[in-house]
Each structure stands twice: as C-alpha cells, then as structure tokens.
Amino acid sequence: MDAIGYLFTALSQKNSARFIFVGEISKIFNKISHKWLLENIPINKKILMEWLTCGHLFKGKIIKLNEGFSNGNRIYPLVVNIVLNSLSQAIKDGLPGNKTAKREMKVNYVRFADKFIVTAGKKEMIINFIIPVINKFLSERGLTLNNYKTKIVEISQKGGFNFLGFNIKKYKRLKGEVLIIKPMRESILNLFSILRKSFKQMKGYPELFIIKKINNILIEWANYYKGVVSKKAFSKVDNYVFWLVWRFLLKKYPTLGLRELRKKFFKKKGGKNWVFSVLTNTGMEITLRRLSEITIKRHIICQPLNLYLPENFKYFREKIAKNLRDLEYSDPRIQKLLIKQKGICLVCNELLNLQEKWEVHHVKPKKLGGKNDIKNLIVLHQMCHSQVTHTKDPKLLAIFKKKGIIK
Numbered sequence: 203m204d205a206i207g208y209l210f211t212a213l214s215q216k217n218s219a220r221f222i223f224v225g226e227i228s229k230i231f232n233k234i235s236h237k238w239l240l241e242n243i244p245i246n247k248k249i250l251m252e253w254l255t256c257g258h259l260f261k262g263k264i265i266k267l268n269e270g271f272s273n274g275n276r277i278y279p280l281v282v283n284i285v286l287n288s289l290s291q292a293i294k295d296g297l298p299g300n301k302t303a304k305r306e307m308k309v310n311y312v313r314f315a316d317k318f319i320v321t322a323g324k325k326e327m328i329i330n331f332i333i334p335v336i337n338k339f340l341s342e343r344g345l346t347l348n349n350y351k352t353k354i355v356e357i358s359q360k361g362g363f364n365f366l367g368f369n370i371k372k373y374k375r376l377k378g379e380v381l382i383i384k385p386m387r388e389s390i391l392n393l394f395s396i397l398r399k400s401f402k403q404m405k406g407y408p409e410l411f412i413i414k415k416i417n418n419i420l421i422e423w424a425n426y427y428k429g430v431v432s433k434k435a436f437s438k439v440d441n442y443v444f445w446l447v448w449r450f451l452l453k454k455y456p457t458l459g460l461r462e463l464r465k466k467f468f469k470k471k472g473g474k475n476w477v478f479s480v481l482t483n484t485g486m487e488i489t490l491r492r493l494s495e496i497t498i499k500r501h502i503i504c505q506p507l508n509l510y511l512p513e514n515f516k517y518f519r520e521k522i523a524k525n526l527r528d529l530e531y532s533d534p535r536i537q538k539l540l541i542k543q544k545g546i547c548l549v550c551n552e553l554l555n556l557q558e559k560w561e562v563h564h565v566k567p568k569k570l571g572g573k574n575d576i577k578n579l580i581v582l583h584q585m586c587h588s589q590v591t592h593t594k595d596p597k598l599l600a601i602f603k604k605k606g607i608i609k
C-alpha cells in the first residue's frame with residue numbers, strides 16, 4: 203500500500219506536519235468535464251472524443267453523456283490519474299513565499315483514486331491557501347469536493363482520522379509522540395459481519411470447505427493490513443473466528459459433547475492448542491489460519507520510476523517478486539515456494555503475478571508416491587502447469603527434466 207507508506211513518511215517524525223486535510227472528490231465518474239478533458243489530456247482528440255461520447259446501453263436504449271463517463275468505460279482510471287496527479291503541483295504553486303518558505307509549510311499530497319490527503323504545519327495554511335486552490339482546480343474540471351467526507355484534523359486529536367481503511371493518529375508516550383497506523387474499527391467490524399454471514403451460508407457444510415473459504419477471507423483481509431500495526435486487530439479477529447467455529451460445530455453436531463468435538467477437530471500444533479484442522483482425501487492436513495501468527499512488516503514504498511522504461515524493468519521485476527513473497531496465502535506452502543523460486547515460474551521464466559492463476563506441481567507425481575513436501579513441489583502458472591502435465595513433445599519433456607520440473 204504505497205499511499206499509506208507515503209503518509210507514514212510525511213507524518214511520523216517529531217517535527218512532521220500536524221494538520222491534515224482529508225478530501226474526497228464528489229462523483230468524479232459522473233461529473234468530470236468533457237470540454238476540459240478534450241482541451242487538456244494528451245491523448246489523440248478524436249479517439250478521446252469517441253471514448254467520452256460513445257454512450258452505453260441501458261434497458262435497450264443508448265444513453266449519451268455530456269459529462270462524466272459511461273458505465274464500464276475502460277479509460278476512466280487512466281484519465282482520472284492524469285487529471286488528479288496535477289493537483290499536487292497546483293497546491294504547491296498556490297502556496298505563498300519562495301521555495302524555502304514553501305518547504306517549511308510541510309505540505310505533502312497523498313492520493314488514492316478519488317480520495318486524497320494534504321498535510322500542513324498550520325491549520326490556517328489549509329483554510330487560506332490549500333482549500334481555495336483545490337476548489338478552483340476541481341471546478342475548472344467540472345468537479346467539487348464531497349463536503350460530508352471532507353475535513354481538517356489534528357494528528358493527535360481523539361480518534362485520529364481514517365483513510366483508505368486505516369486509522370492514523372499520534373499517541374503520547376513517555377519519550378514523546380508516536381504515529382500509529384492500524385486497521386480502522388469499521389473495517390474490523392465489517393470483516394466480522396462478512397465472516398458471520400459466511401458461516402451462516404455454510405451451515406452444515408463439510409469442515410474442509412469451511413476452512414478453505416474462511417482462510418481465503420482472512421488472508422485477503424490480512425494482506426491489506428500486514429504492513430501496519432495490526433497485531434491487536436489480528437488477535438481480535440482470531441478470537442472472533444474461534445467463537446464462530448465453535449458455534450458452527452455445536453450446531454452441526456448437537457449430540458457430540460465439547461470433549462468429543464475437541465478431539466475430533468482440534469489439534470495441538472507448533473506449541474498451540476486448539477488448532478482447527480481436517481484431513482483431505484489425499485491425507486493432507488488443512489488448517490484454519492491464525493492471523494496472529496502473521497509477521498507484521500512495514501511496507502517499503504516503490505521508487506517513483508517509470509514502469510515502461512527498459513532500464514527500470516529489473517527494479518520492478520524484483521520489487522513485484524518481493525511483494526509477492528511478502529504476501530500471505532491461504533495455502534502456506536505457496537509462500538515458501540515463492541521464496542525458493544525467487545517468484546519465478548520455472549517453465550516460462552516469467553514472474554508469477556497476481557493477474558494469472560497458479561498451481562502447485564508435484565515433481566514426482568502423487569500416484570507414484572511423490573510427497574506433499576516442499577522439496578517435491580513447484581509453483582507454476584496454471585497454463586504452464588497444464589503444458590507440463592499434457593505435453594508429449596520429447597524436446598519439451600527433455601527441457602522439463604533438465605530443469606528438474608519432472609523426474
């Protein structure tokens with residue numbers, strides 16, 4: 203989460219900015235001005251015009267627009283980025299004084315989609331200079347701020363402030379103040395509600411199915427928050443899930459007592475009691491993940507380099523591979539395999555990215571006694587895996603053998 207990494211950099215020091223303008227742009231999708239886009243966006247005018255005015259089908263009729271984007275318009279994210287990236291410069295230009303004076307105002311701009319933050323050393327800075335610049339900038343583009351979601355906060359004020367699902371606040375400690383970024387309360391409650399509903403929908407389902415489904419939900423949520431102070435939140439989630447699991451088991455097996463249920467479904471593992479796990483048909487043990495076991499690591503922000511220049515390919519390749527290795531997966535073997543393979547698919551030598559599906563491949567097949575052991579496993583793109591399992595081409599088979607993909 204680069205936006206949160208930048209915020210940490212801008213706010214965490216002793217003499218960092220104390221005031222934050224939290225802004226959200228109102229209905230950017232529906233309201234953005236076509237005239238402004240056509241006059242200012244460096245894209246072929248004719249093509250842009252067609253994109254903007256082609257309209258969309260709604261109940262059998264073509265709806266044409268004079269402002270904003272049609273539903274499903276593919277250039278929307280690109281155009282919004284081009285439009286809003288220049289807000290940062292506009293704010294800087296709008297500040298009074300010379301370069302040194304401007305730097306001392308501690309003005310930083312962090313944006314994600316239509317939400318953004320501007321920091322400043324003084325509240326008056328925000329009211330007298332920053333807000334007028336933002337309003338002027340937006341109105342020229344047919345846009346306005348969402349007044350309900352826009353506010354000015356002081357970094358240590360009660361409750362801090364929320365941004366992109368995170369709560370951000372400076373807390374007083376003996377040695378001074380410390381900036382803490384953690385999952386916001388509403389996001390934890392929202393996760394609880396999703397988990398509760400999932401258990402309700404899966405009433406009476408096999409335990410294996412439950413564990414897989416709940417692991418996916420937990421891991422997706424945890425990957426979003428594992429770069430900040432989440433230890434406490436993660437424990438809270440674990441306790442809540444534990445309670446849901448018990449309620450589920452008691453309902454599904456009304457005749458079994460607590461002791462029998464414990465013996466049937468919970469194991470001692472790695473120094474932990476009460477590990478909810480079941481065996482698959484092939485004898486593999488599938489365990490319900492505990493978020494409190496996930497290592498919290500601060501996210502390292504990307505350098506501001508152009509992704510499309512060949513000289514930067516290596517940097518991004520390594521950065522993406524590292525980010526993938528740092529993620530958690532509902533199948534815990536994946537992370538170990540990614541580290542072993544440096545994030546590369548051994549068949550095509552390309553990165554294993556999140557846009558494609560992956561599969562775990564057994565070097566010695568299971569039916570020939572191959573084990574579910576990391577040493578016998580490789581993670582491959584689904585397409586590449588399919589090639590390994592189906593090809594009869596002797597040349598390819600020889601290459602796979604040489605690379606250690608098959609025996």
Ligand SMILES: [Zn+2]
Nearest residue numbers: 547550583586
């Ligand atoms: Zn591949």
